[in-house]
Amino acid sequence: MSEKTVSNKVSISKLFVYALLVIASFLSIFPLYWMFVMATNHNSAINSVPPAFIPGSELVTNFTNVINTIDFWGAIGNSLIVSVVATLGVLFLCSLAGFAFAKFEFKGKNFLFFAILITMMIPPQLGLIPQYIIISKLDWLNDLKAIIIPGLIDAFGIFWMRQYISSNVPNELVDAAKVDGCSNFRIYWNIAVPVIIPAFATLAIIKFMYIWNDFLWPLIVLREESSFTIQVALRGLIDNYVRDNGMILSGTFWATVPLIIVFLLLNRLFIQSLTEGAVKS
Amino acid sequence: MAKTETTLKTAKRSSLSERTKEAISGYIYISPFFVLFAIFGLFPIIFSFYLGFQKWNGLGEMEFVGLQNFKWVLSDEIFWTSLSNTLIMWVLGTIPQLLFGIILAYALNAALIKMKSFFRVAIFMPYVTSTVAVAIVFGIMFNSQDFGLINVILGWFGVDPISWNTSWWGVKIAISTMVFWRWVGYNTIIYLAGLQAIPNELYEAAQIDGATIRQKIQYITIPMLRPIIILTVFTSTIGALQLFTEPLIYIGRSFREEGITVVLYLYREAFTNLSFGPASAAAIILFIIIIILSSINVFVANRIGR
Numbered sequence: 001m002s003e004k005t006v007s008n009k010v011s012i013s014k015l016f017v018y019a020l021l022v023i024a025s026f027l028s029i030f031p032l033y034w035m036f037v038m039a040t041n042h043n044s045a046i047n048s049v050p051p052a053f054i055p056g057s058e059l060v061t062n063f064t065n066v067i068n069t070i071d072f073w074g075a076i077g078n079s080l081i082v083s084v085v086a087t088l089g090v091l092f093l094c095s096l097a098g099f100a101f102a103k104f105e106f107k108g109k110n111f112l113f114f115a116i117l118i119t120m121m122i123p124p125q126l127g128l129i130p131q132y133i134i135i136s137k138l139d140w141l142n143d144l145k146a147i148i149i150p151g152l153i154d155a156f157g158i159f160w161m162r163q164y165i166s167s168n169v170p171n172e173l174v175d176a177a178k179v180d181g182c183s184n185f186r187i188y189w190n191i192a193v194p195v196i197i198p199a200f201a202t203l204a205i206i207k208f209m210y211i212w213n214d215f216l217w218p219l220i221v222l223r224e225e226s227s228f229t230i231q232v233a234l235r236g237l238i239d240n241y242v243r244d245n246g247m248i249l250s251g252t253f254w255a256t257v258p259l260i261i262v263f264l265l266l267n268r269l270f271i272q273s274l275t276e277g278a279v280k281s
Numbered sequence: 282m283a284k285t286e287t288t289l290k291t292a293k294r295s296s297l298s299e300r301t302k303e304a305i306s307g308y309i310y311i312s313p314f315f316v317l318f319a320i321f322g323l324f325p326i327i328f329s330f331y332l333g334f335q336k337w338n339g340l341g342e343m344e345f346v347g348l349q350n351f352k353w354v355l356s357d358e359i360f361w362t363s364l365s366n367t368l369i370m371w372v373l374g375t376i377p378q379l380l381f382g383i384i385l386a387y388a389l390n391a392a393l394i395k396m397k398s399f400f401r402v403a404i405f406m407p408y409v410t411s412t413v414a415v416a417i418v419f420g421i422m423f424n425s426q427d428f429g430l431i432n433v434i435l436g437w438f439g440v441d442p443i444s445w446n447t448s449w450w451g452v453k454i455a456i457s458t459m460v461f462w463r464w465v466g467y468n469t470i471i472y473l474a475g476l477q478a479i480p481n482e483l484y485e486a487a488q489i490d491g492a493t494i495r496q497k498i499q500y501i502t503i504p505m506l507r508p509i510i511i512l513t514v515f516t517s518t519i520g521a522l523q524l525f526t527e528p529l530i531y532i533g534r535s536f537r538e539e540g541i542t543v544v545l546y547l548y549r550e551a552f553t554n555l556s557f558g559p560a561s562a563a564a565i566i567l568f569i570i571i572i573i574l575s576s577i578n579v580f581v582a583n584r585i586g587r
Binding site: 014017018021024025027028029031032034035038046047048049051092093096097099104105106107109112119122123124125126127128129130131132133134145148149150152153154155158172178180184185188194208210213215216220229230234235237239240243248249252255259260263264269270271272275276 | 299301302303304306307308310311313314315317318320321322324325326327328332339381384388389391393394398399400401402403404405406407409410411412413414415417418419420421422426427428430436455462466467470472474496519522523525526530533534543547548551552554557560561564566567572579
């Protein structure tokens, strides 16, 4: 009898937990689904009561309208260029610096490492205006360099790489290579790099997502349409006087889908990377 | 004898030069960060503090004006509106986010739950979408018209349509909802990692001692999770104080008072009004507010649950 009530209690709490998770999952996915619904419907179907809840047939029309309103492919291309180049640059520079901090001895090492950590505490808006002035003095406005070069500064990346290299690249290997007369760069390239591929993957995902989604800085330094990243270009969709919601959400949908697909394919790696980074720092 | 001495000397010298070489390599390998940071990080920060005391529109001569910019900003009603908006949306967006994050993490961590990885992926997915896309989608959902999705849903429950993007609370609730939706899953996964790190033996021991579920949560879960709670409160506070994309997309170029935030105010002063002095003063004030709030955060978080 009492055993039965206990098992009843367990199944009720279990039901409650399932209900909670199902509702949370539904609310998490619904806006994405709805974006797709809108992207395939005519504006009038969206602006009626009740609005459309199932996909319509305007997929191609809406996307054609997007392409006629903004330079969608150009903006995607720009976003890919800045994200890929900045990410590769950060992987190289941060692993090199992390390697130096982890395996080399030099004066002021601890102080310099501490200084790097301190820079992580400064809110990026503090230097925003002078940064803009510097970029305009360098004549980098409307130039993707304005995003890529400052994007190479990544204190977290150096911290992350140092921690990983310290605990995963054996000192014996480094010493042995030194005895064999390997140059310092060869030791980094041939011994450290192959071992730290997982750390590269994590940092790459964090950095790529960050640059891809960045909005404030590109908005300030990229003023001409030909240099827009996709985030800045998307904003152009809602700036029209006539609001065609089908077209607008078609643009946001197709700009979001690639990242979602990559996420679904590599979800374990993504979730681990994006949260581990936060916890470890 | 002499020969061995010289070999020793050369050995010593070569090992010394090895060390110097290593140090030089070290400095070279870390130098890109410091060079780039000096140009695009440190110098701008120092220059911001300088600009805060100047009158300048970006083109003509600078003119030293003392504390004028700070006085101007602090006596500007819209600045105070932007600050109170930011703080209200911080509370509205952050607290539910962390609360639901903990609850969902607890649910995901419960034993005997099937399809865990599906739930995890679904709940985390909003974080992978871009802020601009989120703001646009939610902006259309929180349309003030009768056919706006949220108004339609409210209509099912007999609630009259709300003019979301023009009312004092409407704008704030809409923007906070965007922030909430994008970040709740992220925090859930972080809490989940924290929960999974708590050794099961603790719960088993408590079980043997006859602890109730509430006691287990109060005396094991919360204290063990404290560092992670501090971390999330800290990061979401800093993020909330820097809120920019969602309000800019939602209220547009009008910079409506109902939704203007401190960073939006800064952006408007600098890049629409070209008043670089007051904008820099606002940036410095924001920096000070962030420092104060972060310290309070750490202080409070350290005391709670002790």
